[in-house]
Amino acid sequence: MHTDGLNxxxxxxxxxxxxxxxxxxxxxxxxxxxxxxxxxxxxxxxxNMFGRYRASEATTKLVETxxxxxxxxxxxxSDGVVFGxxxxxxxxxxxxxxxxxxGPGDRIVSxxxxxxxxxxxxxxxxxxxGAEFALVDLNPETLELDARSVIETIxxxxxxxxxxxxxxxxxxxxDLAPVVQRAHSVGARxxxxxxxxxxxxxxxxAELGIDVLACSAYKWFGxxxxxxxxxxxxxxxxxxxxxxxxxxxxxxxxxLGTLPLExxxxxxxxxxxxxxxxxxxxxxxxxxxxxxLAGGLAAIDGVQIFGKPARRIPTVFFNVRGVRPGDVTxxxxxxxxxATGGDVYxxxxxxxxxxxxxGAARLGFVHYSGLDDVDRAVAAVxxxxxx
Numbered sequence: 001m002h003t004d005g006l007n008x009x010x011x012x013x014x015x016x017x018x019x020x021x022x023x024x025x026x027x028x029x030x031x032x033x034x035x036x037x038x039x040x041x042x043x044x045x046x047x048n049m050f051g052r053y054r055a056s057e058a059t060t061k062l063v064e065t066x067x068x069x070x071x072x073x074x075x076x077x078s079d080g081v082v083f084g085x086x087x088x089x090x091x092x093x094x095x096x097x098x099x100x101x102x103g104p105g106d107r108i109v110s111x112x113x114x115x116x117x118x119x120x121x122x123x124x125x126x127x128x129x130g131a132e133f134a135l136v137d138l139n140p141e142t143l144e145l146d147a148r149s150v151i152e153t154i155x156x157x158x159x160x161x162x163x164x165x166x167x168x169x170x171x172x173x174x175d176l177a178p179v180v181q182r183a184h185s186v187g188a189r190x191x192x193x194x195x196x197x198x199x200x201x202x203x204x205x206a207e208l209g210i211d212v213l214a215c216s217a218y219k220w221f222g223x224x225x226x227x228x229x230x231x232x233x234x235x236x237x238x239x240x241x242x243x244x245x246x247x248x249x250x251x252x253x254x255x256l257g258t259l260p261l262e263x264x265x266x267x268x269x270x271x272x273x274x275x276x277x278x279x280x281x282x283x284x285x286x287x288x289x290x291x292x293l294a295g296g297l298a299a300i301d302g303v304q305i306f307g308k309p310a311r312r313i314p315t316v317f318f319n320v321r322g323v324r325p326g327d328v329t330x331x332x333x334x335x336x337x338x339a340t341g342g343d344v345y346x347x348x349x350x351x352x353x354x355x356x357x358x359g360a361a362r363l364g365f366v367h368y369s370g371l372d373d374v375d376r377a378v379a380a381v382x383x384x385x386x387x
Contacts, residue, residue: 004370004372005285005367005368005369005370005373006277006281006282006285006368007277007367007368008368008370010030010031010032010273010368011028011029011030011031011221011368012028012031012034013028014028014368018336018337019336019337019338019373019377020338020365020368020373021332021337021338021363021364021365021369021373021377022338022340022364023199023315023364023365023366023369024168024169024196024219024315024362024364025340025344025364026219027199027218027220027366027368028221028368029218029221029222029223029266029270030221030269030270032269032270032272032273033221033222033223033267033269033273034266035269036265036266036269037223037262037263037265039265040062040261040262040265041262043058045058045059045062046059046261047059048258049063059261062261062264063261063264064078065268066081066264066265066267066268067079067081067251069268069271069272070227070271071229072271072275073271073274073275074194074204074205074215074227074229075203075204075205075207075208076205076206076213076229076230076231077231077232079232079250080229080230080231080232080234080235080250081227081228081229081251082227082228082229082230082235082250082251082254082255083225083226083251083255083260083264084225084226084227084228084254084255084256085225085260086216086224086226087117087195087214087215087216087226087227087228088117088121088226089226090214090226090227090228091117091118091121091191091193091214091228092121093240093254093256094121094191094238094240095122095124095125096121096125096240097238097239097240097241098125098160098238099125099128099129100129101129101159101238102125102126102129102130102131102159103129103130103131104130104131105157106129106131106157106158107131107132107133107134107157107158107159108122108125108131108132108133108158108160108161108162109134109136109153109154109158109160109161109162109188110122110123110133110134110135110136110163111135111136111145111150111164111348112135112136112137112348112349112351112352113138113145113164113167113170113172113174113346113349114162114163114164114167114193114346114348114349115164115168115169115195115345116346116347116348117193117195118162118163118164118193119135119162119347119348122160122162131159134153135348136149136150136153137149137352138352141308142307142308142309142310143172143306143308143309143349144172144308144309145172145174147175150163150178150179150182151178151179151182154179154182154183154186154188155186156186156187158186158188159188160188160190160191161179161183161188161189161190161191162191163176163179163192164192164194164195164196164197165192165193165194165196165198165201165203166196166197166200166201167196167307167309167315167346167349168195168196168315168344168346169306169315169317169344169346169349169359169362170307170312170315170316170317170346170349171196171290171307171309171312171314171315171316171317172307172312173197173201173309173311173312173313175311176190176192176208176210177208177209180208180209181209184209189211189234190209190210190211190212191210191211191213191214192205192208192210192212192213192214193214193215194214194215195214195216195219196219196313196315197313198215198219198220199219199220199221199274199282199366199367200279200283200286200313200366201279201283201313202279205229205230211230211231212228212229212230212234213228213229214226214228214229215227217263217266217270220270221273221274222263222266222267222269222270223260223263223266223267225260225266225267227267228254232249235250235251235254236249236250236253240253240254242256277367281367282366285367286314286365286366286367289314289365289369289370289371289374290312290313290314292371292374292375292378293314293316293363293365293374293377293378294312294316296374296378297316297318297363297378297381300378300381300382300385301385302320302321302322302385302386303318303319303320303381304318304319304320304321305317305318306318306353306360313364314364314365314366315362315363315364315365316362316363316364317344317346317359317360317361317362318360318361318362318363319355319360319361320361320384320385321385323384323385324358325341325342325358325359325360325361326341326342328361328381328384329341329361331380331384332361332377332381332384335380335383337376337377337380339361339362339363340361340362341359341360341361341362342357342359343355343356343357343358343359344359344362346359363381
C-alpha cells in the first residue's frame with residue numbers, strides 16, 4: 001500500500017506540511033465542497049426559499065437536493081433529513097421536545113463511552129421530566145461496551161437508548177445490532193450518535209433499524225452543518241416548538257430560521273465525494289493506518305494507551321508518563337503535528353478512568369492521511385516520551 005493518503009490532493013488544507021492527526025475534532029474540507037459553497041454565493045441564487053422567482057426556486061431545489069443526497073448516504077427518506085447548526089444543537093432540540101413525553105417510571109439508557117453531546121441532553125431531559133437516566137459501564141479491561149450489560153439495562157420501562165456508533169476518544173466501533181434488537185423488543189427507540197463513525201464506515205438507518213441518527217458534515221469533509229435523520233412519522237409525532245408561520249410538517253418544522261444555504265451546497269458535494277471514494281476503499285486504507293498507529297504507540301516505553309477495542313477506527317487516546325496531555329499536544333504542535341487532547345468531551349469516560357479534565361492526548365486520522373503521517377506522529381511521541 002502507498003504511504004500517501006487517498007485523494008490527498010483533493011484537500012487544499014493539507015498543503016502546508018502539517019500532519020493532521022486532529023481528524024476526530026474535524027476533517028479538512030474536500031475541494032469540491034469548498035468550490036460548491038463559493039459557487040453558490042457567487043451565483044446570484046442566494047435567495048431564500050419558496051419565492052416565485054428564479055433565484056428562490058433554485059435555492060428551494062438546493063435544499064431539496066441536500067436532503068435527498070444526505071438521505072441516500074444514511075438510508076433515510078429525504079423528508080426525514082433535518083439540518084441544524086450542530087449535532088449537539090439538534091440533540092438538545094430532540095431531548096427538550098421529548099421532556100413533555102417522559103415522566104417518573106420511564107427510563108433513558110446511555111453509556112459511559114459517549115461524547116457528552118449524547119449524554120448531557122438526555123440526562124437533563126430525564127432530570128426535568130422525572131425519568132430515570134441509566135449509564136452503562138464499560139468492560140474495565142478493554143473499555144469496550146459489554147453488549148450484555150447494555151441489554152440487561154434496557155428493560156420494559158425504557159423509552160430511549162442513546163448510543164454512539166463509535167467512540168470519539170478511543171476509536172471503538174460499537175456493535176449496534178443487539179442493542180437495537182433489545183430496545184425495539186421492549187418498545188424503546190434508539191438514537192445513534194454517528195459523528196465519530198461517519199467518516200469511516202457506512203451507516204444506513206434502515207438497515208440498522210435505528211430510529212434517529214445524528215452527525216456533523218464537518219467530520220466527513222464538508223462544512224459545519226449538523227444533521228439529524230429519522231422518519232417523517234417519528235419527526236411529526238415528536239413535534240417540536242416552532243414559529244406560528246413556520247412549516248407545520250417535518251423536516252422543515254424542526255428547523256429554526258433560515259438554513260445555512262451555502263453550507264448545504266457544500267454538504268451535497270461532500271456526500272458526493274464520500275460516495276465516489278467508497279467506504280470499501282476507505283476502510284481498507286484506514287485499517288493499515290489503525291494498525292500502524294496503535295501498534296506504534298504501544299511499542300513506546302512510557303506510553304499508556306486507553307482501551308483495547310477489537311474493532312476500531314484510526315483514533316487512539318493515550319498518555320505519556322510524566323508529561324501532561326496538554327504538554328504532549330503542545331510538543332507535537334512544535335513539530336508541526338496537529339493533535340488534540342483533554343477530555344475531548346468524553347466526560348463520563350474520563351471520569352471513570354480518573355483522568356478528569358486533563359484527559360489524555362489523542363491522535364486520529366482519516367483516509368486522506370498516509371502511513372508516512374502516522375509514522376511521523378508516532379516518532380514524535382517517542383521523542384517526547386524519551387524526554
